[in-house]
Amino acid sequence: MKIVIVDDEPLARERLRRMIEPFPGYEVVGEAGDGESALRCLHNTAADTVLLDVHMPGMDGLQVARALAESDVPPAVIFITAHSEHALSAHNSHAAGYLLKPVRRDDLAAALSRARRPSRAQLAALEDNASTDRPAFVSARTRDGIERVAVADILYFWADQKYTTVYHMQGELLIEQSLLTLEQSLGGAFMRVHRKALVACRHITGLRLDGPDGASLTLRHVRDGVPVSRRRLADVRALLEK
Structure with a gap:
């Protein structure tokens, strides 16, 4: 599974990358620090899954997810947020999962496992x-x-x-x-x-x-x-x- 990490904080991206490295079958193929860069990165890498921070300056994670939904077969989206009040918005976006910061390794592994299941669009x-x-x-x-x-x-x-x-x-x-x-x-x-x-x-x-x-x-x-x-x-x- 090819993964793109999107977060405006470089240390947060690095932490997620280190957590993913030991997981078999997963590869981080790109990173982005803002919404517009994220869309370009996802287009260029054809990633299967995106770890997407909800709260970012400019184009936030929810806006990125809505843009991705325009694709015929969009990547699975796992929202990550430091604010619990954003979790409901992320959940209502029909994402593959959402995680609260600081992200725990077991929670990340479970969310990535769920994201591996084919989406309805992929099955169709x-x-x-x-x-x-x-x-x-x-x-x-x-x-x-x-x-x-x-x-x-x-x-x-x-x-x-x-x-x-x-x-x-x-x-x-x-x-x-x-x-x-x-x-x-x-x-x-x-x-x-x-x-x-x-x-x-x-x-x-x-x-x-x-x-x-x-x-x-x-x-x-x-x-x-x-x-x-x-x-x-x-x-x-x-x-x-x-």
Whole structure:
């Protein structure tokens, strides 16, 4: 596992590096002292995991994590903070773990072990690559001919009466396929979260509670949340907590 350490304090970075060195199977491939440098380092090293300080001047750790979430397969994020009040924000960001300073060796080892488990985005990508019988495109007949959208570019489907709207990276497309047919053909890379909504797991960034009886998913590249029905809420929580 390739790890990048991000902390504005050089001594803190050095301490984490020394703690990781004896762990078999882990390699520190980069360090950064601020958020912008961290993003560049993670891009250049293609690290699997980032140890990310929450409180940094300028771009803080939570902002870095939100930027990383825009990647198709983001690295696992383990937040590190000296302030317990930041732990809740880190936890709500669906990170692989969060640790309080001073970090204990056993806690760090446990967090890194959890981070080794493939994320939902990684599993979805593997599923897509391994599958040969699932469609690579969704097509629709239009007045100009046939238009198709790559499944990899689809954010979610929304059913309304006889048509289904495909929301994708480049816009929208109306198709006649039902959500049930799409769900069966596309497999585990998409999840039914509402009787009207089927979402791409790789683009889910979080769950927002809208009140005692309501919830919605936040997705990359989507401004408004996608509703989650009460009967689907437990399944959505289970997906996000893995």
